Amino acid sequence: MKFTVNREQILGPLQQIARIVDKRQTLPILSNVLIQCRNNRLVMTGTDLEVQIISNLNMNDVRDEGNITLPAKKLLDICKLLPADSAIKFDLDGDKVKVSSGRGRYTLNTLPADNFPEFNRNDTKTCFKVNPGKLKEGLDKTAFCMAINDTRFYLNGLELSIKNSKLKLVASDGHRLALYEDDIGETGQDTKIILPRKAVQELSRLLDDSDTDAEIRISSNTIEVLYKNVAFASKLVDGRFPDFSRNLNQPFLSSIGVDRLSLKEALMRVEVLSNEKYKGVNFDIESCSLKLSTNNPEHDEAEEDVVIDYLGDSVSVAFNAQYMLDAVSNIDDDNVKMTVAANASACFLEAPGKSLFRYIIMPMRI
Numbered sequence: 001m002k003f004t005v006n007r008e009q010i011l012g013p014l015q016q017i018a019r020i021v022d023k024r025q026t027l028p029i030l031s032n033v034l035i036q037c038r039n040n041r042l043v044m045t046g047t048d049l050e051v052q053i054i055s056n057l058n059m060n061d062v063r064d065e066g067n068i069t070l071p072a073k074k075l076l077d078i079c080k081l082l083p084a085d086s087a088i089k090f091d092l093d094g095d096k097v098k099v100s101s102g103r104g105r106y107t108l109n110t111l112p113a114d115n116f117p118e119f120n121r122n123d124t125k126t127c128f129k130v131n132p133g134k135l136k137e138g139l140d141k142t143a144f145c146m147a148i149n150d151t152r153f154y155l156n157g158l159e160l161s162i163k164n165s166k167l168k169l170v171a172s173d174g175h176r177l178a179l180y181e182d183d184i185g186e187t188g189q190d191t192k193i194i195l196p197r198k199a200v201q202e203l204s205r206l207l208d209d210s211d212t213d214a215e216i217r218i219s220s221n222t223i224e225v226l227y228k229n230v231a232f233a234s235k236l237v238d239g240r241f242p243d244f245s246r247n248l249n250q251p252f253l254s255s256i257g258v259d260r261l262s263l264k265e266a267l268m269r270v271e272v273l274s275n276e277k278y279k280g281v282n283f284d285i286e287s288c289s290l291k292l293s294t295n296n297p298e299h300d301e302a303e304e305d306v307v308i309d310y311l312g313d314s315v316s317v318a319f320n321a322q323y324m325l326d327a328v329s330n331i332d333d334d335n336v337k338m339t340v341a342a343n344a345s346a347c348f349l350e351a352p353g354k355s356l357f358r359y360i361i362m363p364m365r366i
Contacts, residue, residue, distance in 0.1 A: 001066025001092035003037050003059060007101070010042075010088065011079050013055035017046030018076045020053060020202060027117075032069035034116045035090075037062050039075070045116070053206075054231040067113035068092055075099070078106055079315050090221040119233055126218040128162065132227060133209030138180040140168040141330050141357045143200050147173035154239035158200050159191040160223075170241065173227040175245055176323045178330070191218055194241055197233035199223070206232055210270040210352055247360055252341035254312035256285065257352065260336045264288075264328045266304040270294050271321040272304040280366040281321040285340070286314045294321070294366075317344045318366045322350075327359040 007011060017033050025031050025048070034045040042057040044361060079088065082101050091098045091108070099106040136277040139158070147155035150173065159170040169180045196205075203225060207214060210228075217224040225232040270281055274294040284291040287310060328336060333351035340347045349359040 001033075001037050001097075002062075002064040002090065003042065003067060004061040004087055005042060005057070005059065007079055007082050007084065007086040007088055008059055010044075011076075011282070013044055013053075013057065013230070014072070014076045014079060016202075016206065017044060017053050018054065018072045019205070020048050020051050020198070021046045021072045022048060022202040027116050029069060029111045029117070030071070031071060032111055033072040033075065033114070034067070034069050034113055036067045036113070037065045039065075047117065047119055048198075049117060049119075050196065050235050051202060052233045053202070054233075056229045057229075062091075066092055067141075068097060069111045069113055069116055070097055070108050074108060079113055095238070121224065121233065122218050124217045124224075126162070126189050126191045127216065128184075128189050129215050130167065130184045130212040132207040132212065134167065134182050134184060134358060136204055136207040136209065137356075138167065138182060139200055139204045139207075141180045142169045142171040142178040143204065144326055144358075145171040145173055145176055145178040146197055146200065148197075150174070150211040154194055154237055154241055157194045157196045157237045159192065159194050159241040162187055162189045164190065170244065172242070172244065175320070175362050176258040176327070177247070178327075179244075179358045179360070180356055182356050192241075193218060193223060194237035194239060196234060196237050197222065202234075203232065206230060221343045234362065244360070247346055250345075252322065252339045252348070253315060253342055254310060256312075256338040256340070257309035258290065258291070258306060258336050258338065260328055260331060260334055262306055263336060264290055267308050267321055267325050267328070270302040270304050271325070273300040273322055275366075277324075278364065278366070279321045280318050280364055281324070282316065282318045282366060284314075284316045285310060288309055315344060317363045319347065319361055320364055323361050327361060330357060330359070331355075332357075 012253045021031050036043040040059050042059050044055045046053050086101045088101045095110050097108050125327045159169045165183050167182050167184045171178050179337045215226040270292045290306040290308045295301045331351050335352050337350050337352045347361050
């Protein structure tokens with residue numbers, strides 16, 4: 001195997017692949033990137049057995065075809081530190097690969113390509129195309145609500161559902177829930193899956209707001225996303241996401257309108273003196289006025305008044321300040337619409353008018 005590639009051409013795909021491989025893998029080959037030279041194309045593959053990325057590059061200088069695996073992190077570090085637009089030569093010699101560029105020469109150990117694991121997937125059941133910008137926005141608007149190491153394993157991921165032209169993404173850690181809905185055009189599909197955390201994070205990094213559609217292929221156990229010159233695949237979470245519809249279908253008090261920046265800044269200041277562990281802040285809501293207050297075990301206290309647009313009954317409820325800040329930071333509007341359930345069991349936050357993003361936060365006791 002012998003070929004030459006430009007640094008800028010190989011650097012991006014290597015960075016994508018290096019993020020999903022782990023040097024601490026029990027199988028050493030999972031720390032490697034599979035490199036295949038064939039038909040004037042360079043195909044690079046990385047996997048941790050749960051997630052896989054395949055990048056295809058057109059090549060002009062392939063002298064000898066072949067397959068081999070190289071340590072992904074080491075190869076990436078070498079390429080990153082080379083000057084911009086460097087030509088990088090690869091030459092397989094026995095069980096070593098000689099990498100050279102300019103006056104630099106580097107020799108890397110290899111592992112046989114035949115030992116690289118297959119990423120098993122079943123036959124595709126659902127296939128549709130989506131604007132990558134819409135999918136990325138939905139992932140970014142909901143991913144922060146995924147649980148971390150929850151025993152309810154399905155909460156550590158994100159639910160993606162397609163029903164004809166409607167894309168819906170939902171994430172929840174049991175204390176809050178983020179919901180994103182958008183129209184993606186006619187698909188003729190009706191499916192619901194749970195993406196694992198790592199897949200959500202890597203997909204968000206991979207996608208951008210381009211005119212090139214992303215093709216989504218879903219089987220019973222995997223999702224595959226074909227985008228530009230990359231094929232991304234991930235195993236799915238085998239489980240059922242909780243039904244949150246009852247939170248939407250209950251009596252609510254009159255909606256509250258508040259300036260987003262004013263609420264955000266007041267929350268940030270009050271949070272400084274909240275309990276470091278629980279971050280609880282009281283919301284005392286009255287006609288045209290919202291009082292935020294908190295204290296901590298050291299007997300520090302904070303209180304701020306925020307002007308609101310509200311003419312309903314008075315209500316007092318407490319929320320985790322950081323959860324509330326996460327929601328406010330993800331609303332793309334100068335104003336926030338808050339709606340508290342009549343029994344104070346939940347609070348909705350969204351932008352006024354038609355909103356793609358909605359957020360539900362459960363109250364807490366202080």
